[in-house]
Amino acid sequence: MRTLSLLAQKGGAGKTTLAVHLAVLAESLGERVALIDTDPQRSAADWWRARKLPQPAMAECAPENLAKALEGAKRRGITWCIVDTPPHAGQFAYLVAEAVDFNLIPCRPAPFDLRAIGKTVDIIAQLNAPAGIVINAAPANRGDVEMPTTIEARKTLARYNLPVSPVAIIDRPVYQHPMDDGRTYIEHYPTGKPATDIATLWSWVQQQMGVAPQQLAVAPQARQQTAPAPQARQRVAAAQPAQRMPQAAAGGAKRPATSTSAPQGAARPRQGGEAQRPPAPPQRQQPGAPRSRPAEQSTPPVAAAAARGGR
Ligand SMILES: Nc1ncnc2c1ncn2[C@@H]1O[C@H](COP(=O)(O)OP(=O)(O)OP(=O)(O)O)[C@@H](O)[C@H]1O
Numbered sequence: 001m002r003t004l005s006l007l008a009q010k011g012g013a014g015k016t017t018l019a020v021h022l023a024v025l026a027e028s029l030g031e032r033v034a035l036i037d038t039d040p041q042r043s044a045a046d047w048w049r050a051r052k053l054p055q056p057a058m059a060e061c062a063p064e065n066l067a068k069a070l071e072g073a074k075r076r077g078i079t080w081c082i083v084d085t086p087p088h089a090g091q092f093a094y095l096v097a098e099a100v101d102f103n104l105i106p107c108r109p110a111p112f113d114l115r116a117i118g119k120t121v122d123i124i125a126q127l128n129a130p131a132g133i134v135i136n137a138a139p140a141n142r143g144d145v146e147m148p149t150t151i152e153a154r155k156t157l158a159r160y161n162l163p164v165s166p167v168a169i170i171d172r173p174v175y176q177h178p179m180d181d182g183r184t185y186i187e188h189y190p191t192g193k194p195a196t197d198i199a200t201l202w203s204w205v206q207q208q209m210g211v212a213p214q215q216l217a218v219a220p221q222a223r224q225q226t227a228p229a230p231q232a233r234q235r236v237a238a239a240q241p242a243q244r245m246p247q248a249a250a251g252g253a254k255r256p257a258t259s260t261s262a263p264q265g266a267a268r269p270r271q272g273g274e275a276q277r278p279p280a281p282p283q284r285q286q287p288g289a290p291r292s293r294p295a296e297q298s299t300p301p302v303a304a305a306a307a308r309g310g311r
C-alpha cells in the first residue's frame, strides 16, 4: 500500500480538491483507494457522503490516529491511501508528513500563498520527508503556454528546493462541483483537459515516489477502452476465489527523485492479471478504518440504467 498526503499549512490551497480528484482518478485506474480525512472541517468526508458511491473508500480520523487508520486500510487491501489534512495543523502536520510515503504540497500562484508555503516546506525539511509542490488554481494557459503568473510562481517556488509538478492545476469551476449523480466532472469527461491534467499530476506523483515506469498511470480514457466498468469488475471478483492484491512492486523509494520531467504515461499492465478485489470488508468498522458502502448501493446510476436496458 502506498500513502500520499495533501499537506499545506495555508488554508484554501486546494488540499481537499486535489485529494478528492486524485482519489477518483486513481480508483478509475484500477487502484483500491481510501481517502483519509484528518481535517476537523471534514470537507472530504462531506464530499464523500454527498457522493453516495462506494469508491473511493473513506475514513475519518484525527491526525494523531493516522497510523492506526493506515494500518486498517492496509488490512482491508487498500492499495492507495490519500490523506487530506487540516490547515494550520502545527505539530500534527509533522505526524502526517512522517507517516506517509510522499507529501504533495498545493500552492496557489499568489504572493501570500507563495510566502506561506515556507512553513510547510520547513516541516518537510526538518523531517527530511519526501515531498513535492503543485501549483493549484493557476490562470488558464494560452494553448500550452503558461501565463506569466504561473511562470513567476515557478521561479519563486524553485528556491524551496523541492520538485515542482510540471503540470499546474488550472483554476476551473468544474473542480468545485460534483455532478448530479455525485461523480466528479473528470469521471464524466475523462478525455477532457481537467481530467488529463489530474492524470498527469498523478503520474508525476508516482514518478516522484519511485514507482516503476510500468506502473505509471494510463490516461483514464485508455483504461476506459480496455477495462470493464468497476461494478462489473466487482462481480467478476466475487465469482472467483478471492485473491490478495499483490503486495507489490510496493516499496517505492522513500525519498523523492529530483527530476521534474514530464511523466512517461506508459500503459500499466495490472500485476497478477486483471484486477481482483480483495475479500469484502466486514460489516463492523474498526475505529479509523476506511468504510465503503454495501454493494447494493454501489451501482453507479449510469450502469444501473444500462442494466435496465436504458441508455
Ligand atoms: N483548481 C481549482 N479550480 C477551481 N477551484 C478550486 C481549485 N482548487 C481549489 N478550488 C476551490 O478553492 C476552495 C479551497 O479549496 P480546498 O477546500 O480544496 O482547499 P483546502 O486547502 O482543502 O482548504 P482548507 O485548508 O480550508 O482545508 C474551494 O472552494 C475549492 O472548490
Ligand SMILES: [Mg+2]
Binding pocket: 015, 016, 017, 039, 043, 084, 085
Ligand atoms: Mg480542506
